[in-house]
Amino acid sequence: AQSVTQPDIHITVSEGASLELRCNYSYGATPYLFWYVQSPGQGLQLLLKYFSGDTLVQGIKGFEAEFKRSQSSFNLRKPSVHWSDAAEYFCAVGFTGNQFYFGTGTSLTVIP
Amino acid sequence: GAVVSQHPSRVICKSGTSVKIECRSLDFQATTMFWYRQFPKQSLMLMATSNEGSKATYEQGVEKDKFLINHASLTLSTLTVTSAHPEDSSFYICSATGQGHWRSPLHFGNGTRLTVT
Numbered sequence: 001a002q003s004v005t006q007p008d009i010h011i012t013v014s015e016g017a018s019l020e021l022r023c024n025y026s027y028g029a030t031p032y033l034f035w036y037v038q039s040p041g042q043g044l045q046l047l048l049k050y051f052s053g054d055t056l057v058q059g060i061k062g063f064e065a066e067f068k069r070s071q072s073s074f075n076l077r078k079p080s081v082h083w084s085d086a087a088e089y090f091c092a093v094g095f096t097g098n099q100f101y102f103g104t105g106t107s108l109t110v111i112p
Numbered sequence: 113g114a115v116v117s118q119h120p121s122r123v124i125c126k127s128g129t130s131v132k133i134e135c136r137s138l139d140f141q142a143t144t145m146f147w148y149r150q151f152p153k154q155s156l157m158l159m160a161t162s163n164e165g166s167k168a169t170y171e172q173g174v175e176k177d178k179f180l181i182n183h184a185s186l187t188l189s190t191l192t193v194t195s196a197h198p199e200d201s202s203f204y205i206c207s208a209t210g211q212g213h214w215r216s217p218l219h220f221g222n223g224t225r226l227t228v229t
Contacts, residue, residue: 043118043205043222044156090155102148104155 004093006103013081014111021076021106023091032094033074035065036102039087047089050074061085086110115139116208118221125196125228133191133224135206140219141186142208147179150203150223162189196228 003026013019025031033050048059055067065076074091091103115138125131135145144163148156160176162168162183170176178200180192189208193200205223 044220101158102156 004091004101004103006089006091006106008106009104010107010109012109012111015083016080019076019078019081019085019108021089021091021108023074023076023103025072025074025091025093027072027093030067030069033065033067034092034094035059035063035074035076036090036092037061037087038090038105044090047076081108081110083110083112116142116206116219116221118206118224120224121222122225123227125226127197127228128195130192130194131196131226133193133204133206133226135189135191135208135221137187137208137210137219140208140210142189142210142219143186144209145183145189146207146209147181147189147191148205148207150205152203156205159191193226196226198228201226201228 005024007022011021035047036044037047038044047061047063048057048065050057050065050067057065059065063076063078065074067074076089086108088105088107090105093101117136117138119134123131144161146161147159149159150156158171159174159179160168160170160181162181164183164186168181168183178194180194181189183189189206191204203223203225206221208219
């Protein structure tokens with residue numbers, strides 16, 4: 001069965017530090033990969049997506065993610081975190097037939 | 113850009129009553145809509161997928177008789193929580209995609225906070 005795993009439930013980083021959020025998937029083929037951010041009480045905002053091509057994807061708000069087929073991973077990175085980046089981050093995968101699943105989410109806390 | 117409107121944003125109802133949540137695509141034809149449920153501090157759980165004019169496909173463990181989904185037009189899908197109970201209290205979010213855009217369902221509603229007392 002397909003699955004999406006975000007191993008880190010909660011991460012705390014200092015403002016200005018770099019950030020990496022992990023995402024792994026289990027699927028027989030390459031799925032379509034997404035990262036979303038959810039601020040408290042808000043809906044979801046798409047940060048970036050990967051369908052094919054260049055495995056390093058640039059998104060909004062200075063985020064990027066790298067698809068690594070050999071590791072079935074799609075980790076989200078940001079070189080320098082801002083206090084406003086504190087939120088819940090969800091990795092999601094899309095499969096054929098309109099199936100679309102979210103990871104369990106990683107809560108990011110940014111300390112001054 | 114494409115907008116999905118979800119209404120109401122918050123609803124409080126008494127146990128045993130039914131609540132209807134609407135999800136509208138404002139500027140595109142949503143051939144497929146997804147309904148998710150999110151528990152506090154947890155991820156989104158896909159409840160069902162509905163294609164316009166067809167019966168919804170429910171995920172395993174989701175009671176179809178309790179969570180009625182209707183997708184009668186290309187711009188509107190509704191989720192009705194029937195005979196609501198306190199354990200149904202949750203955050204419900206819809207997402208919509210248009211024809212040929214299933215790979216990029218980036219149009220989400222802002223969610224509905226349901227509290228059952």
